[in-house]
Amino acid sequence: MDRFTETEGKRAHDPLYSPRRAARATATGFPVGEHGEVFAGPLIIGAGPAGLAVAACLTMLKVPCPYVLLERHDCIASLWRHRTYRRLRLHLPKRYCELPHMPFPPSYPEYPTREQFLDYLEDYMRHFGIRPFFRQEVVSAEFDGEFWCVRTKEVVTAAIGGAGEEAVVSTATREYRSKWLVVATGENAEPAVPEIEGIDLFKGQVMHSCEYRSGEGYQDNKVLVVGCGNSGMEVSLDLSNYNVHTSMVVRDTVPLEIDLVLICVVHVLPREIMGLSTFRLSVWLLMCLSVQTVDRLLLLLTRLVLGDTARLGIPRPSIGPMELKKVSGKTPVLDVGTISKIKSGDIKVLPGIQSFQEHGVEFIDGRTEDFDVVILATGYKSNVPYWLKDNDFFSDKDGFPRKANEWKGKNGLYAAGFSRRGLLGVSIDATKIAYDIAQCCNDIGYEKHKSK
Structure with a gap:
């Protein structure tokens, strides 16, 4: 039994099945790609606002193919958490910065602070049962004619001495394969x-x-x-x-x-x-x-x-x-x-x-x-040209889609958060991408059941 059929069976026979539980299962119970397993759902690269928004939209649409969310750092929204100054606030009113399906708390001011936005993202992740794979740095991603093959490097460190120093204790490479690849690393991946x-x-x-x-x-x-x-x-x-x-x-x-x-x-x-x-x-x-x-x-x-x-x-x-x-x-x-x-x-x-x-x-x-x-x-700049082996959709020059506001490429490739429209653009992209993947998953499911 393949993974898609297994997932459909759970939906039909488990009265407690929910997309949120499926998201948790993806992060905790499925293989993590040591041998290049093919995943039923999309691979999402980047657990910033764009990646979280795509994951939440897939969950709300009850997409039967569980996604895999990969993040190179050990936390969500690493740019906001580790690369921003303390006085930072959202530059636009909060109604234009909220992610899909979850508004900011009414108690938040018109321009939320950095800490408030990070709290919002943590609540967002918990609310939708999002479980990223952390410390998974993508080193390459390419389409092999049937699937997107994504290779990652995992580096595990440990503290040594008492001066806050760290040493690498282990490294591991993994391989993930899927029919869909969502690039959500954003416009500001590297200084x-x-x-x-x-x-x-x-x-x-x-x-x-x-x-x-x-x-x-x-x-x-x-x-x-x-x-x-x-x-x-x-x-x-x-x-x-x-x-x-x-x-x-x-x-x-x-x-x-x-x-x-x-x-x-x-x-x-x-x-x-x-x-x-x-x-x-x-x-x-x-x-x-x-x-x-x-x-x-x-x-x-x-x-x-x-x-x-x-x-x-x-x-x-x-x-x-x-x-x-x-x-x-x-x-x-x-x-x-x-x-x-x-x-x-x-x-x-x-x-x-x-x-x-x-x-x-x-x-x-x-x-x-x-x-x-x-x-x-x-x-900042996009880091997509360093790891994505695709010259048609993303530009080698700046790492953005070649056409403005473009969110969908060929062979199941998507871009979330590259429209230069801030968090509002992130929400628009995530909604479109999730609907498109949901339609593809439903079409695949229909064909599989039809062939029985």
Whole structure:
């Protein structure tokens, strides 16, 4: 009896059968692929919000083929848990950030904190009976003509001594095979670290923003934050709140192939306008107005709230925020107080970096300044090209689907959380993917029963 028929038999004869129990069985009772067993359900790679959402949607649809959820770290949502600063909050209202089939608790504020979001994800996992396989780092995944063959490496460590050091005590490789592969590793799987001339010569501390937690302890340092996206703006604000000497690099332009025009990195908008969420306001306006008209209104209102940011050293792109988001995927920065700190002089804005020196930085305008710490708020990137052997659906260049907002490839390949629409996009992708897999499972079940 194959696994699909066995699962169908349990559904027919076990009155206590439920998708949640099936999910638990997947994680605790089924083989874990030492010899390349074929699994009846999909393989989901990544136990962040996207992977959890897909698993929950499959459960709610009562998909008869139990899924397998693989996660390379020892916890869910490792980026949120281990690579974010303490003051982080969701940038959008909570109604746009909740995952399918489970809203945030009513007691949560409009913009939940990092800790609240992590608690929500833990409750989400428990509610839907999701049981990931942890410490399963995918090293390769390829379609063999019939199944997706996923190979993982498991590294087990143990503490040694009393200084918090760890040593590898065992390693194991496993192989999983399935008709469906859901890539849910997300847009922010790995820190993006740019190559800057002379950075290896710098004698001070250089770190990526994923290592930054708080401005506490930096009071006696001159800190340079490289980048003016949401992370760069908020890290700069946090440092300033601790009275740290803070400077922020804002590049004037970055080349993008959009009508052969050089545009600025991002737009900066207030998080709220007249007490309304800027995101919510833009959604409402886009329902009845053109993108260009909405952009004109947003920029007019933004100028009334924030003033002329170009006078602060933050010039605006040549096209509006919503149009820029549409054509490039670049999300506007939502200001939560950084602009005010720049106006007061607590945060200094500097142009692009020419090169690093032993104790400082030379900028493109010729000036040179000394710094003790450099924080690279230069964003993240997808790691899909490193392990997925597929050149048709995902781009080798950036690890995103080649077509914008695409969630389904060939041969049972799916992408969850790559639409550049944040957690709202995650929910949309997960719902579509689960419905598609459910339909495929039902079709397979129909054919199997028909052939008896």
